[in-house]
Amino acid sequence: MDGMRLVMGNEAVALGALAAGCDFYAGYPITPASEILEGMARLLPPRGGVFLQMEDELGALAAVIGAAWGGARAMTATSGPGFSLMQEHIGYAAITQTPCVVVDVQRGGPSTGLPTLPAQGDAMQARWGTHGDRPAIVLTAASVRGAYEATIQAFTLAEAHRQPVVLLLDAVVAHMREPVDLPPPPAPSQRRPVRSPEPPFGEHPFTPFGAGRPIVVTGLSHDDEGLPRTGSARASERMLRATEARMAADPALAGLDRYRLDDAQVAIVSYGVTARVARAAIDTLRQAGLPVGGLELTVLWPFPEREVADLAARVDAILVPELNLGQMVLPVRAAVAGRCPVTSLGRADGTLFQPDEVAEAVRALPAGTAMGRDQRHA
């Protein structure tokens, strides 16, 4: 063990990637994600891994996908503007069932927006940003330790479901330093081709080039052999549905934390840095005798519908604070389905919520009423 030391969130992502066996990184400089790029530039070459600074973010994710088919455990990291550019290739990775990891350290948007200032405005883009439908895995974290663990989990899930996995951080978690005790990473190891008579796509495990017969990879709808032929549209839809079903059954994707929630009558549903602010608000409200608790999402997508529906049956009201104008409140409302009022508390001015602000919003909730006003923060 290295022992306890102060680590920045972005450094923790780089260290988590190495711990997961990542041996390939391609990226492009962008604030507030550049420390991941710089960390990988320092860490990978002495270990024999590949570090590549590409000419843009489209190229970065393209290189990651190309490397994955070469056998690499590959990752890229960016922020909002770069994440927007990567959307086409997230779709390409989805339809080609290519395991890879994309970290998006969110910043205020749209467009160049608020560089270096925190936001949570990419929650929906991470789910729906590419054209067409796809199963999506989107993780998030609220601490340095959480960022480290989520990065490792992202690689595991990418492999298990053969899909691109997005890790959404925010500029606060990415740039803050916290004491953590991280084990030294193992030596990198390339994925080996698996010789198998099974077709290379569909419900079969991922194998890179070199598995005993040539593989065709295409972004066109294709059958399990990888070829665009009659019936391949149906084959692609079947693959997407099957992947989604497998994700729904994966206990690793039921990620959430509960904070003082057992006897709560009001719940705050939050994620990322906002979950930390929510905890402070909950403590304040509890001191004042108000039974408030927190449901903290660590997996944004697939959205934990059942857990939120169960919660809605037990509490009088739900508050969803997030650093955007109201994004994750939408699936919360869909899951709650009118069982209790859901109120959005949104902010997109590059500043964090203050605990008092969240506490005040809880006090203003229409709790106790069977169906209170469903306020949307203007």
Add this chain to the structure above:
Amino acid sequence: MPRIGDDLQRYLRTEMMPTVWCPGCGHGNIARAIASALEHGGYDPERVVLVGGIGCSGRTPFYFNTNAMHTTHGRALAFATGLKMARPDLKVVVVTGDGDALAIGGNHFIHAARRNLDVAVVLYNNSIYGMTGGQQAPTTPVGARSTTSLSGAIEPAFDAVELAMAAGATYVARTTTFDAQEMPVLIAEAIEHPGFALVEVLTQCPTYYGRLNRLGDAPEMLIWERDLTEPSPDPLTREQMAGGRRTGVFRREVRPEFTRSYAALCERLGAAADA
């Protein structure tokens, strides 16, 4: 010297044929030349990856019994960069079109050339966007008609050879589908070349470019290609290049290649040589 008519079956995925290409299109001739070049090099199909972009040229990988990546519009070289860096042992051949490589993919094209990445790029230049129905390309000559330049193009065209040379490519050649004997030879040389190698192939699109510019059908367009270009001594001087659509080899030089430079960096930093 690769010979036409050798047994190319080893490299071709005949189950995917007939191709999507129109009657008279030159792309099939180029694909055949690539197969000839691979056969000439004796490459194991499983150690070869054909990477294509989007457009008529991008369909080429489906007809090859090698590993294949049919990627996104303009980005074939970016995919190829990641793949080649992860697996320098694989032979990577990029097939791309003039719109794919020089418009939407122009940035990746110049940067892959700058890095001198060990890939061979076969650029199918038909002077127009074929798959989308005949729109103006960055290679459409001034005055030429397309569906988006019906009165004749007013934008100057890119010269892929000049662009690649300026960006740092270490093997640069141009040929045409008329030059059926030369084409596989140049492609074979590009595949063997240890660095970024470009072979631009001027090819006929009778369906759109030929029809819109009254150049006739495929046979007439092959003659048009012959008359348009001028075979050149090998290699050309800068002065000899100026002013014409020369064919032949423009550059053949050795400069540090990217995957090798990277391996040397890793070694210097203490990584195991075989990692």
